[in-house]
Amino acid sequence: MYNIYVESLYDAMSSFEDNFKKGPNPNFGSDVLSIPFGIPAGPLLNSEYCKWGFENGYDVCVYKTVRSSAHSCNSFPNVLSAHPANPQHLSLEEADQGVLADSNFPINLQEINISNSFGVPSQEPEFWIEDVKKALGYAKNNQTLILSFQGTGGCAVGEKLNSEEILLRDIKKTANLAAETGVKIFELNTSCPNEGKDSLLCFDLELVSKVVQVAKTELTSKIPDAKLFIKTAYFEDSNYLNDFVQATHNFVDGYSTINTISTKLVDKNGNNALDENRPTSGVCGAGIKWAGISQIQRLNVIREKQNLNFKLIGVGGVMSAKDFKEYREAGADIVMSATGAMFIPGLANQVRNFIQQESEFE
Numbered sequence: 001m002y003n004i005y006v007e008s009l010y011d012a013m014s015s016f017e018d019n020f021k022k023g024p025n026p027n028f029g030s031d032v033l034s035i036p037f038g039i040p041a042g043p044l045l046n047s048e049y050c051k052w053g054f055e056n057g058y059d060v061c062v063y064k065t066v067r068s069s070a071h072s073c074n075s076f077p078n079v080l081s082a083h084p085a086n087p088q089h090l091s092l093e094e095a096d097q098g099v100l101a102d103s104n105f106p107i108n109l110q111e112i113n114i115s116n117s118f119g120v121p122s123q124e125p126e127f128w129i130e131d132v133k134k135a136l137g138y139a140k141n142n143q144t145l146i147l148s149f150q151g152t153g154g155c156a157v158g159e160k161l162n163s164e165e166i167l168l169r170d171i172k173k174t175a176n177l178a179a180e181t182g183v184k185i186f187e188l189n190t191s192c193p194n195e196g197k198d199s200l201l202c203f204d205l206e207l208v209s210k211v212v213q214v215a216k217t218e219l220t221s222k223i224p225d226a227k228l229f230i231k232t233a234y235f236e237d238s239n240y241l242n243d244f245v246q247a248t249h250n251f252v253d254g255y256s257t258i259n260t261i262s263t264k265l266v267d268k269n270g271n272n273a274l275d276e277n278r279p280t281s282g283v284c285g286a287g288i289k290w291a292g293i294s295q296i297q298r299l300n301v302i303r304e305k306q307n308l309n310f311k312l313i314g315v316g317g318v319m320s321a322k323d324f325k326e327y328r329e330a331g332a333d334i335v336m337s338a339t340g341a342m343f344i345p346g347l348a349n350q351v352r353n354f355i356q357q358e359s360e361f362e
């Protein structure tokens with residue numbers, strides 16, 4: 001018995017010149033099992049971070065949210081250690097009342113919760129288009145790069161446009177720029193402060209459905225098989241979640257959820273832990289897993305009951321292989337970890353080992 005094709009460093013079926021040009025087989029010597037686990041928008045700031053993610057076994061990496069023009073970051077500090085009473089459960093009530101935040105990170109890494117107060121900074125498109133192409137080059141054949149983008153408001157002097165027209169125009173422009181990178185899977189972030197009711201775009205149903213339509217139309221006009229995910233906040237109200245799906249599912253290929261939970265952060269004296277302009281910040285990590293799992297479970301029920309075929313990326317508080325399993329059982333097709341990937345060494349390998357063990361028992 002002979003193998004028709006074996007993985008090898010040098011491709012024996014191609015010429016020396018072709019091998020010289022294409023370089024070593026990126027799959028050879030690596031674990032070719034692709035796992036549905038990755039890092040969501042945020043921790044992978046540029047192509048070097050994406051390279052780190054791929055090399056460390058995160059098979060689905062999201063390039064941090066980009067915009068149509070350069071946008072600066074909120075002032076330092078951005079990442080504080082947050083201390084809900086129960087590190088494994090940050091309730092919405094506690095998030096409203098106030099949570100201590102400082103620079104004391106817990107020894108038990110499984111209990112980390114952090115603030116994420118960056119304000120969605122972005123480089124100029126001239127930079128990120130080339131850098132995303134580079135990041136794409138770091139993905140092995142069994143790995144996927146997703147590009148996250150969002151719209152930005154703001155009018156040129158003398159323009160007479162309302163905020164909706166401005167946002168839609170910018171979404172169109174950003175989607176066009178994103179299509180130049182060579183990426184085929186995109187994520188539209190609607191869950192960071194933006195134009196819309198209650199400051200988050202995902203809470204404005206009418207606008208969000210227009211935004212996804214414009215984004216998907218633009219992307220597919222350039223890349224016919226482009227896929228679009230939408231990143232959302234946690235929706236406590238299940239009726240709203242259902243309405244959200246009804247308003248968007250025709251234009252998206254899946255939902256990536258959840259983003260951080262907005263939390264009042266205080267120092268040990270009860271003052272704002274960040275600065276006077278930032279009484280609240282998104283909190284992520286172990287304490288928000290309950291919310292992410294709940295959202296994925298409810299989306300999965302909607303998907304099954306209504307026979308819809310969107311994909312689910314489960315995000316929020318994944319700190320271990322056990323958390324990965326919980327998300328998969330809740331209905332997630334892909335699971336991602338931001339805080340866990342940032343603080344827990346070897347998290348992707350833990351998940352990979354777990355998947356391998358499970359498959360041995362099947």
Ligand SMILES: Cc1cc2nc3c(=O)[nH]c(=O)nc-3n(C[C@H](O)[C@H](O)[C@H](O)COP(=O)(O)O)c2cc1C
Nearest residue numbers: 040041042065189258259284285316317337338339
């Ligand atoms: C450092 C950092 C930066 C982030 N930046 C973004 C971003 O630019 N766009 C976005 O959609 N989400 C962003 N997020 C949110 C994450 O994608 C994720 O939804 C959230 O952190 C919950 O996951 P976790 O509990 O695993 O951290 C960021 C998170 C972190 C920790």
